[in-house]
Amino acid sequence: MNPASRKFLVYGVTVVSALTQSCATSRSEDGVEPPNHAPTRAVEKLKDPASEAEYRNLQALFQKKQYDDVIKRATEFERLHRESSQIPYMQNLRGLAYLAQKRPLMAVVQFQRAVDGTTTESMRPYLLFNLASALFDAAQYDDSLEVLKEVKVASLSQDIQSKYYLLQAKNELERGRFVDSARSTLQASTILGPQNGNKIQLVELLDRALTGIQKQADLLLVADGLENSPLYPRLQAKIQPGLGLDSPAASPDGDSRTIGVLLPLSGKFSVFGTRALRSITMALKTYEKHGIQYRLAIEDTGETVEQALKGLTKLVNERHAVAILGPLMSKGVDQVTSRAEQLGVPMITLTQQPGTKSEHIVSAGLTPRLQSRELVRNAIQRLGLKRFAIVYPKDRFGEQYLQSYWDAVEEFGGVVTGAESYNPGETDFRTPIKKLVGTFYIDARQQELDELAKARAKDNITKKNRRTAKYFDLTPIVDFDAVLVPDETKIVSLVLPTFAYQDVDNVQFLGISTWNSPELISRSQNFAENAVFVDALSMQSSSSSQKKFIERYFKDANEAPTSIEAMSYDAALAVDYALKDLPAGTVRRDEALQSLKRLRDIPGVTGKLTYQDGELIRSLTLLQVKNGQIIEHQ
Secondary structure, three states: OOHHHHHHHHHHHHHHHHHHHHHHHOOOOOOOOOHHHOOOOHHHHOOOHHHHHHHHHHHHHHHOOOHHHHHHHHHHHHHHOOOOOOHHHHHHHHHHHHHHOOOHHHHHHHHHHHHHHOOOOOOHHHHHHHHHHHHHHOOOHHHHHHHHHHOOHHHOOHHHHHHHHHHHHHHHHHOOOHHHHHHHHHHHHHHHHHHHOOOHHHHHHHHHHHHOOOOHHHHHHHHOOOOOOOOHHHHHOOOOOOOOOOOOOOOOEEEEEEEEEEEOOOOOOHHHHHHHHHHHHHHOOOOOOOOOOOEEEEEEOOOOHHHHHHHHHHHHHOOOEEEEEOOOOOOOHHHHHHHHHHHOOOEEEOOOOOOOOOOOEEEOOOOHHHHHHHHHHHHHHOOOOOEEEEEEEOOHHHHHHHHHHHHHHHHOOOEEEEEEEEOOOOOOOHHHHHHHOOOOOOHHHHHHHHHHHHHHHHOOOOOOOOOOHHHOOOOOOOOOOEEEOOOOHHHHHHHHHHHHHOOOOOOEEEEOHHHOOHHHHHHHHHHHOOOEEEEOOOOOOOOHHHHHHHHHHHHHHOOOOOHHHHHHHHHHHHHHHHHOOOOOOEEEHHHHHHHHHOOOOEEEOOEEEEEEOOEEEOOOEEEEEEOOEEEEOO
């Protein structure tokens, strides 16, 4: 069970108990709600202790994790006792069972019905809290926050109050409200007290929120009135000694011919940093006699965020770089980009993770947004696909692809028909794929199961084997034309065959740049045939600009380039176009930033480069697997 599901299970057990207590304290001795809480005729009509006993039985089943039984019996109870005052309690239990099964949208329906149907005021805040939890798990963050506003926090138990602020903090973090998220986290910590207020979940959430805060004034705003939180010392330590984070840039000016470079040139990632640096020098013609003579101010990020922050501060305050190329690795990119924004220096990142979205940050890497957009654009416009699904890892990487992919599908006029996640490190993918094609939750297909049973009885079939399997198994519902699996080839090679084993055929598999590897073929064999994916560079490309770059890089380095080198080259090329018309000498860094934002259709190795909403967008290369080879899609 993944962390999100475990979270809701804990909520569920606690809220079931809380609802039971509120029910007991608001009822008369005969077990029926008093008239002032029951304006409907349900109370007068049903005084059956058996109905309350059934509710207790379902609570016990829930705590034993027999969720299918809870759903089935609660549904049957509601069908038989449509006017029972117990129905909101049953709907709540059904919602909690759906959450435990990672079916948040089904849970949303049940919790909303329970909220609408309850006449017990003491029950309402708990139902609203459950509804907000389900909306969060369904990635409907704005709706979740709106529901939380309806909750009277003081009416919740102390334990649920802490969870209320924790849920609020997570929603606010997803919406980029970093100050609010940090404050909500401190509030949750304060309620839990010294013993439990510094749990790892709270620490991680606070750290994520703090990385998005760029101004010292905002940090003071987070702390205001929450100094008693057990996590307050962690907030105080945000300004790390020696990093210079407590002061702004020495000057808003930089040297228009000095470009900062922030790359890993030592440690385990140095091979990637060295290759990126080689491409940058090629693009800027650093060692050539002709062209603008830029000075590269280079700082090594090593393997730590602290070293990257120190290098960045030095590039701005001591070496007067007018813009920064880097970093390359995603680790710590939130902190580094937040610091760049505070210093007021344009930073062109080369990472897959985009970092903190802010005014001075320009993403030039193979981000989830760029890859998803290009992949979907090609799938709809070139391949004629319309209906899309996604099977993704339940982590930050996978969830970014889920959001970007969904946005892209809607932008280009397609529709997402299904999305299922799996835990990182998972090796058995039958469950998410069964959920995707409607063969996991079989209650909704009872009529089909009954028809299969009749067919078996008619033909006297009692045993399941290869020939008779069709009389036992539900046919998968494939309501999508293509499915994206944004993961590395090791995982992809396990996912693709599982679709075939679940009788899902004739589906177009879509992938990301990690698929552009011989390992995809060697691991996946024929299951990857006809799969398509995008990357920044193809060694078999028909593009003249890519051919020239590959030839030139091979001549200089005696080895073939990869996407890292191509993206680094284009990022440096964009900086060259932005700076070359600025006068030599001291200029304001904001002038360089505005020049970057004016870039349109700059010819690069990976396509024509255009600045748009904090990103250098371009047309990536569409690749496909054909006859066991990775080639450019024709």
